[in-house]
Amino acid sequence: MDNAIAVAPDTHAEDHHHAALPQLRHHFETEEQQREAGTFGMWLFLLTEIMFFGGMFFAYLLYRNWYYDAFVVASNQLSIPLGGTNTAVLITSGFFMALGVWAAEVRKKGLLVLFLVLTIAFGAVFLGIKYVEYHEKWEKHHVPGASYDIKEFVNPHAYGLNEKPLPPDMAQKTQIFFSLYFAMTGMHALHMIIGIGLLFWLLARAQRGDFSSGYVAPIENFGLYWHFVDIVWLFLFPLLYLINRHPV
Amino acid sequence: MSEHIHDPANITNPEHADHHIVSPLQYTYVFVALLVGTILTVVAAKIELGIFNPIVALAIACTKAVIVILFFMHVYYQSKLIKLTVASGFLTFLVLVTLALSDYMSRAWGLW
Numbered sequence: 338m339d340n341a342i343a344v345a346p347d348t349h350a351e352d353h354h355h356a357a358l359p360q361l362r363h364h365f366e367t368e369e370q371q372r373e374a375g376t377f378g379m380w381l382f383l384l385t386e387i388m389f390f391g392g393m394f395f396a397y398l399l400y401r402n403w404y405y406d407a408f409v410v411a412s413n414q415l416s417i418p419l420g421g422t423n424t425a426v427l428i429t430s431g432f433f434m435a436l437g438v439w440a441a442e443v444r445k446k447g448l449l450v451l452f453l454v455l456t457i458a459f460g461a462v463f464l465g466i467k468y469v470e471y472h473e474k475w476e477k478h479h480v481p482g483a484s485y486d487i488k489e490f491v492n493p494h495a496y497g498l499n500e501k502p503l504p505p506d507m508a509q510k511t512q513i514f515f516s517l518y519f520a521m522t523g524m525h526a527l528h529m530i531i532g533i534g535l536l537f538w539l540l541a542r543a544q545r546g547d548f549s550s551g552y553v554a555p556i557e558n559f560g561l562y563w564h565f566v567d568i569v570w571l572f573l574f575p576l577l578y579l580i581n582r583h584p585v
Numbered sequence: 586m587s588e589h590i591h592d593p594a595n596i597t598n599p600e601h602a603d604h605h606i607v608s609p610l611q612y613t614y615v616f617v618a619l620l621v622g623t624i625l626t627v628v629a630a631k632i633e634l635g636i637f638n639p640i641v642a643l644a645i646a647c648t649k650a651v652i653v654i655l656f657f658m659h660v661y662y663q664s665k666l667i668k669l670t671v672a673s674g675f676l677t678f679l680v681l682v683t684l685a686l687s688d689y690m691s692r693a694w695g696l697w
Contacts, residue, residue, distance in 0.1 A: 384674035
């Protein structure tokens with residue numbers, strides 16, 4: 338037996354019959370193998386997302402150390418009630434997504450549809466609150482660019498703010514904070530908008546019964562994406578909203 | 586040859602993890618833990634801890650992230666391959682941050 342591959346009799350094909358199920362495509366041996374391959378692939382994609390957001394987190398880390406005073410006053414412009422509510426809203430959305438995965442696993446179509454709708458609803462509430470926050474920044478000219486206004490940072494007491502007045506050059510550095518704020522929360526919001534789009538597609542398929550007979554992978558892998566977007570926010574909230582909330 | 590099972594398609598891989606279904610009750614525990622963590626992080630930010638403020642904030646955020654990854658994302662119940670993949674991604678990120686930060690700290694004199 339010098340060539341095992343050539344000599345070994347191929348009894349495999351007769352051993353079992355490959356049914357044409359979406360959870361067991363013909364190029365996989367077992368459902369477990371297909372599932373693990375899918376999970377592995379999804380995680381590889383999420384690792385690229387870590388690197389994508391990671392670059393912005395690094396820029397934040399660097400500039401926060403360089404222009405700490407500007408970061409503190411700019412961060413205090415953000416609303417803890419709105420940001421905190423949004424954190425809870427996003428966690429709730431993720432909770433319903435997790436329940437959706439469970440509903441698909443135990444093949445309850447009605448519950449799956451309900452949980453997907455709730456996931457979408459809470460995701461939409463998050464984006465709504467985000468819009469309110471963005472709008473306020475727009476009105477106060479705190480969007481970086483030509484019409485950016487540093488008056489509240491140079492002369493905070495005139496605007497009822499209990500902050501240390503910044504020299505104009507440091508006050509200009511608040512633009513860096515807001516650039517990172519809009520870049521990071523904006524990319525996060527874009528991920529949520531894409532996610533909600535995908536959720537509507539999954540909802541239509543769930544309604545059709547695609548995920549109620551043992552084929553859970555699309556729900557499960559989308560869940561991974563949705564939870565990943567949650568995790569990004571779990572870091573964004575303390576880093577952007579809570580830099581220095583304990584003025585001495 | 587006799588010692589090894591002829592299994593080129595890796596069907597009998599003992600590393601394959603069974604499809605574990607996490608119960609709604611477990612998800613509820615995770616959900617409550619995350620909400621408590623959110624309240625904690627706001628409370629901790631209001632207390633003057635000096636240099637420890639960002640450390641506490643990041644510690645709470647990391648704890649929440651690990652809970653999400655292990656249970657909402659089922660990594661706790663996955664095979665070693667998946668666990669290693671996830672861990673390697675975060676490790677690589679930390680390596681890149683460390684290298685980039687040491688580069689900045691050794692060049693941009695005056696700003697540190």
